[in-house]
Amino acid sequence: MPTPDEYLRTVPSGILCDFRDKVFSQDFIEENSSLFLTSNWAILLISKLESFIKEKGSAGDPFIITLSPPLSPLVQPRRVDPDAQRRIVVHATQSDPPIAIKQETDTDIGISGDTFNIGRNSSPVVKQEDASINILVAHRTSTGVRTHVTVDNGRENIEILDSDDNVARDEFAGDDVSDGGDASTLVASDWDMEMEDLTFDAESLYLDNDIEDLALDSDELLHNGARVPSRTVWIDPGLTSEVCDQTTSITCEVTVDRTEYLSEIPSYWPVPRIKTAYVMDLRDPKFDFCDAKGNLLAADALIKRKDQDSSKGPTGHGDSTPKLTIFTGQPIECYRSHLRCSGFTCYEAIDPSLVPTECFELGPASLETLIAAQIKSRITEASSANHFTLIFFFIIHDKVCDGVDSKGQPCTGTPILKTTSFTPFIGCSAWSPQWRSHRLLKIPSNVDNELLTQLFDGQGLPTAMQTCTRIVPAHIGSRMKLCTYPHQSDGQRSKMAHIDCPASRTIFVPVDPALRMVCIIPNIESPHNHPLLPATKTAHEVSRLYHECVKAHGVVGATVKSVENASTMKILMNGKTPSIFNPALHLTRKKQTMIHKDKLQQFPSGLGLSGVFDVCQKDVNKPLTEQYIHVIETTEAGGILVFTFVPFLLSLIHDTVSFQVDTTFKHTVGDLKEIEFTIWFAPVLRAVTIARVYSDRSTRKQYQAVFDGIQQLTLQHTGKPFCFKRLSEGGNLLTMGVDLEAAQVLGAGDSFLLTNQPAYSGIHTNDPEEIIQYFICACATHVSCGICDFQGLLTKDDYKRIKAVSHIKSEEALVEFEAWIQSLNIEKITNWWAHKKMHCWMLPTIIQSQSKIHHHNWTITDTSTNMNESQHKWSNGETRTQLALAEAIITARRVDERVASEILDALKTGVLQTSRNDILIRMGRSVTRAIKAGEKAWEAEEAKAAKEITNKKKKKGRQSVKNSAESSSSGRVPSAKSKAREAAFPYPPAVIWNQSAQLWSDDAAKAITPQLCADTSTPSNCFLAETFNPVTANVTAGAVEPNLPFPIDFHQPEALLPVASSLRVTLEMQTLYDSLTFEESIDNFLANFGPYDGTGI
Known part of the structure; x- marks a missing residue:
């Protein structure tokens, strides 16, 4: 009993088509056409298929019998005389005699490259013939169906034999096959016949495979137009081709002397010296590429994309559609596209030795010569003082002056060489004492001032190269107007010229998109006029593989460096780097473009605030505890705020006594910067970022909105207020660490003033600057950094004294310190002290003796915001820096959610991330650092x-x-x-x-x-x-x-x-x-x- 797969191979495709049309609706078949490209869909319906065959045969309904073995690549279909009369004999069972079906009318028998069909129609008369007919040829197809071809009174008959009919091996040596034909490959399409009383037994469809295929020697194959390995040299590795040296008519107007069948799409196409048609079958799934909308790309689009020689011309959809038989043997309607090479771009005085007059074959010598010449030019450039001077001269003349006058008009001056008593520099011709905001540029050290003076004086540099080696492909050269290398001795830029190429070709593509085949016919009379150029275009398969690498790495936050360093890259590219895998991936710009394309697919609205809105909309449908982007709002001053946090991490604010706030500028690009809220979570001995707020400005009102929003969201998510113990009943926070940014401190004062409960706190004030003094501690490190500039202005002892400002112990000592500052009579230091005195809240946040924070609370508070600064560095290391807003938020979300999971697990298991973070060890490390710092000082x-x-x-x-x-008398x-x-x-x-x-x-x-x-x-x-x-x-x-x-x-x-x-x-x-x-x-x-x-x- 055969397997289902073996059984399906014996069932004619016509029966399968009828069975498919009966089981499935036409709409379903059209929507899922790819499902029916093979017969695998029928495996699950074998029993129904057998019943269908029996019912159909019992009803006497004739079948369309289609045998579908692939055409042997070495045997071409035989051309049949259309005037010949044929008959077909079908064996239904073992016991029944063969039924001869006689065709009375003249029929044009169609030949298919890979199928054999017995068509049916109602008009011709079919009658039974005697089975005693002389056998000329008996042949077995690759699917096991054996046939006899006989001639009776000048009429040719094809007999399909039953599996039990035995045929002697010597009967397979008939002349009919030697003439180039194969009876199993004949297609009787559009036959007008009516099959009467034709029935099939299901068991008779199981055909045996006992007889071997017919073998032909090489001479017969060549004589009959068989395919043999081609001698064409291809640049692409792994690309092979077979050629059929036989004159073939492509259209009524086009005939070729040979047909070459390619296994892959080449990157470079030769121009043959004899008329040749290149044929490719792109029905393999590896050639299925889609555009951005998911539509399958046409076959010719794949060829144009991979071809390193850009071409231009119509797609042929608006032209006539000839019918070609070269693909399958049947006439197939095709689009015809006439394309012409786009040429190249180069300097007007290109080195003539690099540009051949005619280029037919794909010899690598021309490409190697071009690369060697370009390398030599680069070496010459790096060792020439003239080159650096001319390049600098180009740059300063290409850039315009940034000066703008009082009316807002830009400067129209030109660069000039100015000389002071020390060194020359580049200035602007429009400079005047009344308008000083013009260009001022220092001359680089690798630019010769004397040579530069010659150029400004109009004198040339005689050693400039007169010829050029730069040849740019047309797909990028059209944007180049001037050559980057200095060729003219007068310092003028050399113009790039576009050179047309006479090479052209015609591409035939079937109109039916399911038939992904291509026939390309180059114009042998017009070869290329340029050498092979470096492969800078990325084919679809290369782009698809790189996109897979990006997605495996993760689209969010992906960069060229991070993708190439990922382990997934080496796996997908077989251990190779992208540049080694494909030359086009040397270009960083191409890889950046592909990564950006993947990001736009994930964020259709962009990576800015619009993309954040999309992510926020997705978060809305999640439970409150799983949301991360909670609020996107605009402030009264027109600012934008984005509040992000993991609710569990925000709830940790109730288990600490202090928090620190600071802005980090490296995480994002653009106007919105990240404000990070950090605490020390003692239960697991680690610093934790509990919230991240993104703000586009740093004003007092904006910071007030930040703290107001944090308070509201904390109460909403935790049910407890975000407040200070000194101001509000039930508060747990003692202090807030800041880096002394005035807008941030005052915004916090405006916000937390509203939380003050005078009946509980005893603080009766409406002044934010006074309320600040009860909970703000300034970072001593930031205060000390502001004093470092005074070191060169003071003696050693005076410098030590001013750095100890935060250790002033009393009001009397403060008065004495102020008097000493004034006695120094140094303007810079006097202004520094005046700034501290101007803000009544500043000194109390710096000096403990002036603060209103309880002495005990001040003591247990960190004197610096190093914890927050270290969290900046740690977070940036986990998420990377300079990210777009949407990427920054998503990468930070991953980090925060991971931290939340780790803390929950540590609280559950009791196993901490590190046990060396307790107070003893941290203080010991701090003392050690202080000792080392003292020793170094x-x-x-x-x-x-x-x-x-x-x-x-x-x-x-x-x-x-x-x-x-x-003074010595001897002068010794x-x-x-x-x-x-x-x-x-x-x-x-x-x-x-x-x-x-x-x-x-x-x-x-x-x-x-x-x-x-x-x-x-x-x-x-x-x-x-x-x-x-x-x-x-x-x-x-x-x-x-x-x-x-x-x-x-x-x-x-x-x-x-x-x-x-x-x-x-x-x-x-x-x-x-x-x-x-x-x-x-x-x-x-x-x-x-x-x-x-x-x-x-």
Whole structure:
């Protein structure tokens, strides 16, 4: 018993069509035409199909029998004499004799490339004939149906044999097949016959496959127009073709000498030297590509898209529709499109060696020559000073001046070269003392000023290249008007010219869109006039694969870099990068365009506020706990606010005592920036962003609307108010951390003033600036940053004092500090203090002694907003930066929903993300950071002090040597030998102790390394580096030297006598390397350090 699939292969397609039309409505068939392209739909209806065949046969209703084996690629259909009379004999059962069906009238038998049909009609007379007929040919089709072809009195008869009829193998060697025919491939379309008393037994349709196919040798195949592998060279890997060297009539006007069948769509098309028709069958599903609306693209559109030589011409829909038999053997109505190559764009003086006069075959040599020439040009450009100068000259003349006069009219001036006493620059010819807002451009370092001066003076640069290697395809070259390379010595831009190409071709496409076949006939008399150009066009299959990579990565937030770094990219592209997978994907711009297209498909209204509205509309249908975009509103001042949060995270505000607010500017592009609300959630030991608000402006009214909205939404989603413990009964919040943005602070004051309950708080005020002082803490880091600019204006001690402004302990100390600020008489510092005093709320948010926040509450509040700043960085790392508004909100939503899930899971399981975030460890890390910062600051001060002393010594040394040489009677100067000693040991000898003077010398061992000598026999001027490090040692007045664990007191030299005796510093070290006398060194020391005061430095 055959399987359903084997059974279906024996059922003629005509029977299947009748069965399909009976089971399904015509509308259903038309709407689901793709379902009936194969016979798989009938597998589930086998039993009904068998019943249909029996019923149909029993009723005597003749069938349209269609055998549908694919035409062998090596056997072409035989042309049949239309005057021949034929008859067909069909075996119904084993016992019944064959029934000969005689065709009395002349019939034009149609031949199909892949089907064999027995048609039926009512007009001709069909009568039974004797079965004893001479057999000329017996042949078995690929589906197992065997036939005999006989001739009776000049009439040809085709007999379809029963499966049990045995035919000798030698009977398959008839001349009928050798002539190029195959009886199984004949199509009797439009036959006028009537089949009387023709019945089919269902079992008789199971045909055996015992007889092998007929085999022909290669000579017979060539003689009969068979396909053989083509010798055409194709550039595309994996593309093969077969050729049939037989004259074929395409239309009544067009005939070709050979037909070539292609397996794929090529990127480059040759121009053959003999008349050739290129045929492609694009019915494979891999060629099914749709446009943006989901409509299947026409076959010729696929070819045009992949062809690297752009073409222009009509689609042929408005032209006549010839009928071609080259596709299936039957006349098929086709559109005819005449296309012409669009040519290329290049510099008017293109290098002639790069442009061939005729280009027929697809030899890669021309492309390789072009690439090599362009590479050589780029190397030349990078090593030419003229090139950089000319390019800069082009740029400044292409850009217009941004100046606008008082009437709003733009500047019409031209760039000019101006020279100051220091360096030349580019200015504007329309500049005047009354109108100064013109261009001012510094000349880059890689631009030669002298060459630039020559160009402005009208002189040329003789080394400019006169020819060009840049050839641009027509699909992008039409937008190029000027060449980017400087060719003209006078500094003028070179124009690009469009060159037409004479190559043309005709494309035939069936009118029926289901027949996805194409026939292309190039004009052999008009080859291309340009070389092969780099493959910069992306074919549909490449675009589709890249779009799949983008979707696998995730469309929202996708960038070229993120998509290419995704693991899914390597999987879909077989481990290759996009640029290696296809040359066109080298172009970043193309990949950006495809990603943007995917984003627009997901956000039809765009990625801005309109796209956010669409997402918000989808959220409305979700439960309140699953919504993320809650409010999109406009403020009274015309601003826009978008409130986003996960309701569970917002509810955490009731389990904390403080929150921080700050605006981050990196997450989004455009006017709407993100305001982030952050808390420290102690139950899971992590910082959490509980809400994100997007605002397009930073005004006091806008911030008031932000805080008002947060309060309303918190009450709506949690049932509890968002309020401060100091102001409202039932409040839990103690403080709010800010970075001292005035509009934000005042907006918070306006909002939370309304939550004040005087009967509970005891605060009777309607002033927002006063209410602020009860809950706002300014970030000490931001305050300190504003003071850093004063470092160069103050002494070291004064700078330290002003940085400690937040530690003022009393009102008296504040008054004293203000008086000291005024005494400095430095305008910049005076203005800074005036700004702090102008806002009555500012100093109370900075200085704890001036704040109205309870001392305990101030103490447990972070002195900085580092937590909020770190959340900015963490969030941006999770979502990426510079995103469109819709992308920013959706990526932030993913992060917030994931955080909410993690917190819920941690609260349920008791397993925290990290256990090293408790107070002990965090405070320990903070102390460690403070210690390290102090050490670095101290090392920096020491290095700075050492550098200053070294610079002073060098300056004095040069002056002393000069004076010594001038005053010396001999004019002697330090010898080369002494200079060599100084170079080998850069720390010159100096007296650190003088027995007679009972004082330390100038540098007090800062510049020497004395040896600890055990006796007086130690050579003088000997040094041991390990004894004393002169760079790191702190041996200034009163300091503790590492080798001397006690302070050095200059007023009690007797205490140092044991030290002096142990050091045994000889008197030969009394003179400094800079020729200072001992007395001069003492005076220099006292002038620099003064007497020791006992406190140390």
